[in-house]
Amino acid sequence: MSGKLILSSPPFLRNGETSHCLMFDVLIATIPILFFSVYFFGLYSLLIVVLSISTAKLTELLIQIFFKVENFNYKHIVFSIMESPEITVLDGSAAVTGLLLAFTLPPTVPLWIPVVGSAFAIIVGKHLFGGLGYNIFNPALAGRAFLLAAWPVYMTDWAAPVSRFANEAGKAVDAVTAATPLAALKLEGQATSFFDMFIGNTGGSIGETSALAVLLGAAYLLYKGTITWHIPFSYMGTVVVFALITGNDPAFHFLAGGLLLGVFFMATDVVTSPVTITGRLIFGCCAGFITMIIRCYGGYPEGVCYAILIMNAFVPLIDRFTHKKVSADEIHIPIVDKILD
Amino acid sequence: MDGLIPTFQRRDKIPHYDNDKMPNSHSIVMPVPGKVIIPLQDVPEDAYEVFVSVGDNVKTGQEIGTIGTGTDSLSVHATVSGEVVAVGEMFHPLVQHVASVEIRSDGLDEHEEHRPFKYSDKTDPFDFLRKMGVPLEYRRIRNVSTIIINATEFELCFNSRERIIIEQGKKIAEGLRLLVFSTGARAVFLVERRQTGIIKVIRNLIAVSEKTEIKLVNKPYPDTVRELVRKKSIAAENGREKKRSIHSTVIINPDVLAAVHDAYYLGLPFINEFLSIVGSAVRTPQNLWTRMGTLLVDVIEFAGGNIENTRRVTIGGALMGRPQFSLEVPVIRKTRGIYAAIALTFQEERKSKFYRRGPCIRCGKCIDVCPASLVPNHLAELIEHRHFEEAEEQGLFSCLECGLCYYVCPSIIPLVELVKLGKLKLKGRDSLLIFNSYKTHSF
Numbered sequence: 097m098s099g100k101l102i103l104s105s106p107p108f109l110r111n112g113e114t115s116h117c118l119m120f121d122v123l124i125a126t127i128p129i130l131f132f133s134v135y136f137f138g139l140y141s142l143l144i145v146v147l148s149i150s151t152a153k154l155t156e157l158l159i160q161i162f163f164k165v166e167n168f169n170y171k172h173i174v175f176s177i178m179e180s181p182e183i184t185v186l187d188g189s190a191a192v193t194g195l196l197l198a199f200t201l202p203p204t205v206p207l208w209i210p211v212v213g214s215a216f217a218i219i220v221g222k223h224l225f226g227g228l229g230y231n232i233f234n235p236a237l238a239g240r241a242f243l244l245a246a247w248p249v250y251m252t253d254w255a256a257p258v259s260r261f262a263n264e265a266g267k268a269v270d271a272v273t274a275a276t277p278l279a280a281l282k283l284e285g286q287a288t289s290f291f292d293m294f295i296g297n298t299g300g301s302i303g304e305t306s307a308l309a310v311l312l313g314a315a316y317l318l319y320k321g322t323i324t325w326h327i328p329f330s331y332m333g334t335v336v337v338f339a340l341i342t343g344n345d346p347a348f349h350f351l352a353g354g355l356l357l358g359v360f361f362m363a364t365d366v367v368t369s370p371v372t373i374t375g376r377l378i379f380g381c382c383a384g385f386i387t388m389i390i391r392c393y394g395g396y397p398e399g400v401c402y403a404i405l406i407m408n409a410f411v412p413l414i415d416r417f418t419h420k421k422v423s424a425d426e427i428h429i430p431i432v433d434k435i436l437d
Numbered sequence: 438m439d440g441l442i443p444t445f446q447r448r449d450k451i452p453h454y455d456n457d458k459m460p461n462s463h464s465i466v467m468p469v470p471g472k473v474i475i476p477l478q479d480v481p482e483d484a485y486e487v488f489v490s491v492g493d494n495v496k497t498g499q500e501i502g503t504i505g506t507g508t509d510s511l512s513v514h515a516t517v518s519g520e521v522v523a524v525g526e527m528f529h530p531l532v533q534h535v536a537s538v539e540i541r542s543d544g545l546d547e548h549e550e551h552r553p554f555k556y557s558d559k560t561d562p563f564d565f566l567r568k569m570g571v572p573l574e575y576r577r578i579r580n581v582s583t584i585i586i587n588a589t590e591f592e593l594c595f596n597s598r599e600r601i602i603i604e605q606g607k608k609i610a611e612g613l614r615l616l617v618f619s620t621g622a623r624a625v626f627l628v629e630r631r632q633t634g635i636i637k638v639i640r641n642l643i644a645v646s647e648k649t650e651i652k653l654v655n656k657p658y659p660d661t662v663r664e665l666v667r668k669k670s671i672a673a674e675n676g677r678e679k680k681r682s683i684h685s686t687v688i689i690n691p692d693v694l695a696a697v698h699d700a701y702y703l704g705l706p707f708i709n710e711f712l713s714i715v716g717s718a719v720r721t722p723q724n725l726w727t728r729m730g731t732l733l734v735d736v737i738e739f740a741g742g743n744i745e746n747t748r749r750v751t752i753g754g755a756l757m758g759r760p761q762f763s764l765e766v767p768v769i770r771k772t773r774g775i776y777a778a779i780a781l782t783f784q785e786e787r788k789s790k791f792y793r794r795g796p797c798i799r800c801g802k803c804i805d806v807c808p809a810s811l812v813p814n815h816l817a818e819l820i821e822h823r824h825f826e827e828a829e830e831q832g833l834f835s836c837l838e839c840g841l842c843y844y845v846c847p848s849i850i851p852l853v854e855l856v857k858l859g860k861l862k863l864k865g866r867d868s869l870l871i872f873n874s875y876k877t878h879s880f
Contacts, residue, residue, distance in 0.1 A: 101763070102749050102780060105854050107756040107840030109593060111448045115798050115847040116791060181790045229796035229848075320447060324805070366800040371814065373804070419812050420832060428835045429665050430810050435625060435652055436583060436686065 115228075118366065119188030121322040125313035126195055126361070132309040133302045136257035137203035141302045145198040148210035152194030155218040157185045163223075189228050193217055196236035196361055199303025200354065200401065201243070204255040209247065213239040233408045234368045237401050244401075254279075254299035276300045277352040278397040293351040304354035314360035323364040326376035327383075331359040334384025342392060349391065358387075358400035368408045375411075375418040383407040450806050451656060451841060452593040452756065454631050459596045460713055464604060464724040467739055469546050473516050473730030474527050474767040477502045478535040479876045480867075485536055486510070493521045496549040498706045500568075501538055504877060511877055512570045516708040516728040517542040530733075530752045530766040531759055531875055532866075537767075540730075551704035562619050562701065569700035570707040572770050572877040574687050577670055581622045582685040586613065586694065588639070589629040589657035591839065592754025594715040595774045598691050600724045601711055602635050602642075605695045610642040612697035613649065616689075623648040629657050656808065659757060659839040660773065661870040663688035668834075668873070690771075713774035714740045716755070718747040727768055734764035737777050749780040752875075756840040759871055770877050795848040803842035803852060809835045813842040813852045820859040828859050836860075838870050 133141045157177070161168050164182040169175075177183050194214045201210060217239030225231040244251045254276055276299045277288040292298050296306025303310075317323045335355065339346035349355065363369060363383055370379050383403045390399025420428075477485040487502040489495060495515040503510035519542040527537040551557075551569070559565040563575055586609075588598050602609060617624050624646075626639050630653050643649040666686055673684035692711045699705040710729050715722040720741030727736055733752075738744060744764070751758025752769070755776045768775075785793060803813040811832050819828040833856065842852040860868040867873070 101747070101761060103760050103762055104749075105760060105851075105857070106751060106753075106758050107843050107853060108749065108778070108780070109452060109755050109840075109844055110846075110849070111450075111452075111844055113448045113845065113847045114791060114849065115795055115800075117448075118798070118800065118847055179790075181793065184790075184795075187791070187795075227796070229798045320445075321450075324801070366798050369799075371799050371801040371804055372812065373801075376801070415815075419815060420810065428809065428832060429662065429669065431656075431658060431808050432585075432662060432666060432686065435585060435627065435654075 115189075116187045118322050119192050121317060121320050122192050122361065123188060123195065125316045125322075126199070126303070128309040128312040129199065129303045129306065129357075132296050132306040133199075133203070136296055136305065137255065137302060141203045143207070144201060144203070144205065144210050144302065145195060147207060148198035148201075148214045149191050149194035151211045152190040152197070152214040152218050153185055155215045156190040156223070157183065159219065159223050160185060184228065187228070190218060190222075193222065193235045193239075196303075197239045199357060199361075200236065200240040200301050202251060202254050202300075203302050204253060205250050209243060209250055213243045216242045229367055231367055232411070233405055234362055234365050237362055237405050237408075240401055241405060252279075256299050257297050257305070276397065277348070278391065281348070281352075282391075282397045287348070288352070290347060290351060293348075301354060301357075304357045307351050307356050310356040310360060314356070317360065317364075323360065324373075324376065326373055327364050327369055327380040328359040330377045330380030331363055331384040331387075334381045335388055338385065338388040338392075342388075344392065349388070353391075353398045354400045355387070358404060362400070363404050363407075368411060370411050370414045370418065372415065372418040375414045378414055378418070379407055379411065382410070448845070450845060452844065454590075455594070458594050458715075458722065460594075460600070460715070460722040460724045461596075462721075462723070464600050464711070464726060466726040467728070467731065467736070469517050469542055469544065470728060470731045470735045472522075472539065472541050472732070473728060474537050474539050474732065475501065475513060475516060475730040476527070476529050476535050476537040476767065476769060477504060477513055478529075478537075479504065480532050480872070481535055483535075487524055487536070487538065489515075489521050489524070489538060491521055491524055494543075495519065495521060495540060496547045498549040498551060498708060500706075510567070511572065511575075512568050512706070513538075514570050514706040514708050515540055516730050518545055518547045519543040528763060528766045530761055530769060531872055533762075551706060553704040554701045557704075562615070566697060566700055569705075571696050571700050572693065572707070573689070573697070574667065577667070577685075578616070578620060578687055580685065581620055581687050583687075584613070584616060584620070584622050584624045585686060585688045586624060586626050586691055587658055587660070587663070587688050588635060588691055589627055589632070589654065591657040591659045592756055592758075592774065592776075594722055595713040595754055597711050597713040597724050597774060599632060599635050600713075601692050601695060603638055606638055606642050608698040609691050609694040610646070611702065612694035614646055615697060615701055616694070617646070617648055622685075623650070625649075626651045627658060628653055630655055659808065659837050660690075660753075661757065661837045661839065661874050662808075664870045664873045665835070665837060690773075707770075710768055710770065710772055712736075712768065712772050714742075714777065715774065716749075716776045716778040718742045718750075718777035718779050729770065730767040732764065733761065733766055733768065733775060736768060736775060737764065742777055743779065746779045747777050749776075749778045751776045753871070756844070757838060757871065769875060771875050792849065794850055797848055797850060800847060802845040802847065806841045806845050808839060808841070809837050811836055813856070814850070816859070817850060817852045817855040820855045820862075825859055825863050829863060833859050833863070834868065 160183045165180050197214050197217050217235040221235030221238035222231045280286040288298050294307045298305050336346040339349045370376050386403035387399040484506045489501045497518045499515045500512050501515050502513045519540050522541045523539040526534040529535045554565050590596050639651050670684035696707045709726050713724050723740050750761045797814050816828050836856050840853050
């Protein structure tokens with residue numbers, strides 16, 4: 097006679113992926129960017145990244161201890177953190193927020209800037225909306241927008257990369273200010289060489305300068321299926337088409353500034369992007385359009401951050417209109433329709 | 438730890454087609470079981486007739502009753518020879534109790550002779566097939582324009598369709614020719630691109646017939662598609678559905694075609710069921726020819742299963758099956774296979790917190806894999822907040838219950854269970870495709 101059988105509803109199979117996997121995938125994909133930023137901007141940029149990540153994690157932990165958990169056991173603090181289901185700080189989402197925020201900062205900012213920024217990103221950008229899965233705006237970009245509005249001087253003070261290609265003698269040239277390629281073009285009318293922009297040998301934020309590093313990370317994300325092609329490619333396609341129509345250099349807009357970092361790491365943030373495929377394409381196209389409007393006609397040299405934030409606000413609307421509505425009686429069987437055609 | 442340690446392995450969108458874990462050997466005919474339970478109903482509300490009573494001796498293939506009455510009935514045959522020991526309500530794998538006939542085998546397996554169609558008194562082939570108990574969709578099959586033969590394998594490790602096409606391809610081709618001839622429809626073989634083993638076989642089989650074609654698809658088709666098509670065609674009969682030729686389509690499994698051939702040309706009633714048995718509880722996955730009504734415990738034991746430690750058994754596979762509360766239930770018509778596993782499960786609060794259900798992170802993976810182009814995360818959210826009517830407007834009843842959304846969901850949300858709950862709350866048990874897909878009556 098058999099033992100007791102378990103009565104639970106199928107499916108019993110899962111492909112083993114959890115949301116932590118997605119977060120760790122993003123962390124893995126940023127390794128080349130981190131490497132290039134340390135190579136060009138020195139170890140100070142690594143310090144910024146580490147500070148930003150640890151502040152983000154600590155802030156999330158404190159919020160969850162004070163507001164989510166009832167009767168937190170402070171005596172066995174490590175055990176409580178590991179055990180309590182309300183404390184999700186180990187899932188990596190705070191680390192991703194902190195890391196991406198650090199990537200959008202200039203490499204010479206004072207060390208309190210990443211601390212304030214990532215605390216703001218976690219508190220206001222994420223947990224005031226209800227935590228993971230409920231935030232409307234990309235927390236990292238919300239933090240950057242806050243910093244840019246509050247301390248514009250620090251946030252637009254770009255350092256030139258430690259020039260490894262020009263100075264064979266190895267003279268370290270520290271703290272020379274240099275404009276980003278976009279600002280140089282917009283304010284001074286200077287063009288930067290494409291090779292420098294591709295490698296990352298220009299002024300700019302920690303994570304955005306090297307197109308090569310970002311593309312390496314993006315290739316990993318696309319291979320793993322963590323992001324889909326819809327948002328990045330519709331975004332970049334719109335930028336290129338817009339540049340061609342208005343007579344700008346598409347390759348320059350493609351490589352300059354935070355476009356690549358934005359399209360692959362920020363715009364594709366799963367929580368703040370549309371869920372349907374049509375919605376993702378609309379999101380990408382509109383964000384690309386707004387980026388180019390700001391870049392070509394707006395006051396700021398860079399528009400990716402604001403374009404994505406603006407489109408984040410429209411995501412619920414896009415989702416609502418791209419959800420398929422069917423009348424109650426009608427049954428759709430698209431896969432069978434496909435055979436019959 | 439699978440979900441915690443980052444790996445460089447890509448995650449599957451649909452269950453991995455693993456040739457090694459499939460039953461690839463030749464199918465085995467299971468010996469005659471000691472006792473069978475043959476249900477006479479699909480659900481307890483069905484009409485039925487029973488022609489035998491307790492104490493009668495029956496032969497294999499003798500008609501013992503019908504599902505449904507009058508011209509709408511489907512004959513049920515004894516699957517072993519022996520003595521009828523009970524007539525009444527018995528366990529059924531889908532609904533808990535239905536009227537059934539229990540027969541104790543005498544081990545002799547004497548067959549009752551039936552005449553092939555050519556020598557029988559019937560003039561209509563479909564009436565003849567009804568009498569032989571072949572489960573076709575008789576109501577619609579006379580005026581269909583397309584017959585789709587689903588040879589794709591949706592459930593993990595099941596390959597009974599592949600095996601039967603390889604082993605009994607000629608019978609299937611003959612049965613199909615018969616159906617095409619008597620309905621005037623065209624026939625389409627649905628084969629997945631990665632089923633390289635049978636593409637060539639089918640190409641050879643259909644080389645001579647004109648109205649038959651082969652269609653290669655990228656993803657397997659869940660069995661419940663057939664049910665949804667049927668539902669849609671009934672809606673079309675009632676004038677609610679307007680467009681398209683979909684309502685003149687039937688989807689048939691290859692094993693039914695082989696049964697059509699056997700009944701029509703050889704006079705063999707439909708008493709065998711071809712099924713795969715897979716899962717961690719059986720020693721080797723196999724394809725078996727079992728008599729209808731064989732108890733699951735006998736099937737699992739025959740396949741080398743460890744009955745003591747078997748914890749989870751479904752009729753159907755690990756994705757879309759129906760969980761069983763007892764092993765003393767019979768194999769019924771249209772059983773594609775049995776999934777038997779030695780399973781460990783934990784209650785939700787005893788799992789590591791990394792494997793508990795989390796909030797939806799809106800990654801859209803469920804939408805990417807949904808074969809019905811639905812938005813499962815939104816549906817589940819609506820049902821969880823008890824907005825059932827709104828969920829119906831979002832296409833709740835187009836859901837195929839295939840389980841792929843749960844398979845890929847990184848937040849471990851029980852999407853399929855929520856969708857089934859919504860269907861139950863709105864229209865009751867009959868709205869669940871998993872029940873309908875085993876129905877043989879009132880087709």
